[in-house]
Amino acid sequence: MRQLLGGEGGGLSAEQLEQLSQITGQNVDPAMMQNIMGHLKSAFASSGEIDWEQTRRGALHIANQDGLAITTGQRGNLDQAYALATLWLSEATAISQLAAPPRAITRGEWVEATLPVWQELAEPMATSIADALTTALSDQAPDDMQNLVQGAGKLMRGVGGALFAGQLGQVxxxxxxxxxxxxxxxxxxxxxxxxxxxxxxxxxxxxxLEIPDDQVALYIATRELAHARLFRHARWLRLHVISQVTEYAHGVRVDTDALEDLASRFDPSEPEELRSALESGALLPPRSETQNAALARLENLLATIEGWVDVVTADATARLPAADKIAEAVRRRRAVGGPAERALNSLVGLELRPRRMREAAAMWRTLTSAVGAAGRDSLWDYPDLMPTSADIDDPAGLVARLEATARGDEPATDDIDDAFARLLAGDMPSAATGGETPDGGADPDDEPGSPDDHRPV
Structure with a gap:
């Protein structure tokens, strides 16, 4: 193994392949064997951490396969689309424009720009699979083989992590x-x-859609600018979304029964079965109640964001002849999802298609009609102002609260508000003063000589 894995460049010579064929009594496919040795060498050399560089290489390989470059004409058309979209959005939303100009990027540039977020989202699941695979191997081994298993566990963890990283790169x-x-x-x-x-x-x-590219470019540019403007204006929103996604991802666990069954027959030189299990989502058990609650919160949050973007984009592109047709096509794409989105769902169990987007868009449309664009967009100023799931269900209630605030009416109070107001007014005894009233006198309820006079403070 030292000779096979320690050769120049990690490769096998023709003489080594011939020796291996003689040992096994079978013909050895050089390309297949080089691939197997590459996996094994990477796994042995691994420290047990996920090799995210493998994800990057795999993703860039797929993204750059077609070798398509952005032409000068495409850049010029997009520059014009961005300029017009900026003017239209200034009429449709009170949120200010971006500080940096937008840009046209290739698929490879998109991979490079977004990979840090993908890594953050996928790391909990990758670690869970690697840990579960190692634990399953250790649990199945007899006591007299535990020392051997500890060494093999590093290999299993490395191979499992490498396969996950490679699969994420494909997605x-x-x-x-x-x-x-x-x-x-x-x-x-x-x-x-x-x-x-x-x-x-x-x-x-x-x-x-049989629509000219310049109209599609203008619509997509407007939608992208609206999305970027929102996240730049509400700087807390990005962290809020990412934390919701990672909260869900940290709750994802591996189906240990399925993994133990897989580990009992796992061969590191033939990782196709593990790869197939990753692709199909077979290692993900049914969601728990906690996961369902986290997913519901995430879906409502994404629907609230996407609904606002839909309404603002529709208002901004009202002059575009094919705007409605393009908008419906974009909504269908989001609702159905493409093959890569389905693969991402199988890989980490994450659905990125908010089912309540139409209801959220209807809420934002109602708000726009009632309080105008400025009043609507002011809800993004602070996290506690953002509409909730209940507001999506009852836009009229949200409108009533906003209109009452605009008139200067006092908001309705609850028991906690009333108790806090009494405390500030000095109507409630403070525990820190040992039952004294704010003016320094004794609490009238405490009679002299009563047992309460000697209670410990």
Whole structure:
């Protein structure tokens, strides 16, 4: 093994392949064996950590397969689309424009820009799979083989992590062929304040709808700018979304029964069965109640964001002849999801298609009609002002509260508000003063000589 794994460049010579064929009594496919040795060498050399560089290489390999570059004409068209979209959005929303100009990017550039967020989202699941695979191997081994298993556990952890990293690279690489812009997935993947469009991808959308590319570019640019403006204005929102996603991801666990069954027959030189289990989602057990609650919160949050973007984009592109047709196509894409989104769901159990987006858009439309764009957009100023799931269900109640606030009416109070108001007014005894009233006198309820006079403080 030292000779096989320690050769120059980690490769096998023709003489080594011939010796291996003689040992096994079978013909050895050089390409297959080099691939196996590469996996084994990487696993032995691994410290047990996930090799995210493997994810990056795999994603870039897929993203750059077509070798398509952004032409000068495409850049010029997008520059014009961005300029017009900026003017239209200034009429549709009170949120200010971006400090940095938007840009047209390739699929490979999208992978490079978004990979840090993908790594953050996928790391809990990758670690869970690697740990569970190692634990399953240790639990199945007899006591007299535990020392051997400890060494093999590193190999299993390395192989499991490498396969997950490679599979995530395929998902991100394939997703780069589907997304239209930086905010198309729904979560803030791009760096803060950055906006981008992938002209390589929306040509197919325009062709399927029989709509000129310049109209598609203008609509996609407007939507992307609205998304980026929102996250730049509400700087707390990015962290809020990412924390909701990671909260859900940390709750994802591996089906140990399925994994133990897989580990009992796992061969590191033939990792296809583990790869297939990762692809199909077979290692993910049914969601727990905690996960369902976290997923519901995440879906409502994404729906609230996407609903606002839908309404603002519709208002801004009202002059665009094919705006409604393009908007419906974009909503269908989000509702159905592409192959890469489905693969991401199988890999980490994360659904990025908010089912309540239409209801959230209806709420924002109601707010716009009632209080105007400025009143609507003011709800993004602070986290505690953002509409809740109950507001999506009852937009009229939210409108009533906003209108009451605009009139200067006092908001309705609850028991906690009333108790806090009494405490501030001095109507309630303070525990820190040992039952004294704020004016320094004794509490009238405490009679002299009573046992309460000697109670410990």
């Amino acid at each position: 991100v690489g394939n997703l780069s062929k589907e997304v239209l812009s930086g905010g198309d997935v729904g979560i803030p993947l791009m760096p803060d304040g950055d906006s981008a469009v992938l002209p390589q991808n929306f040509a197919d959308l325009g062709a399927s």
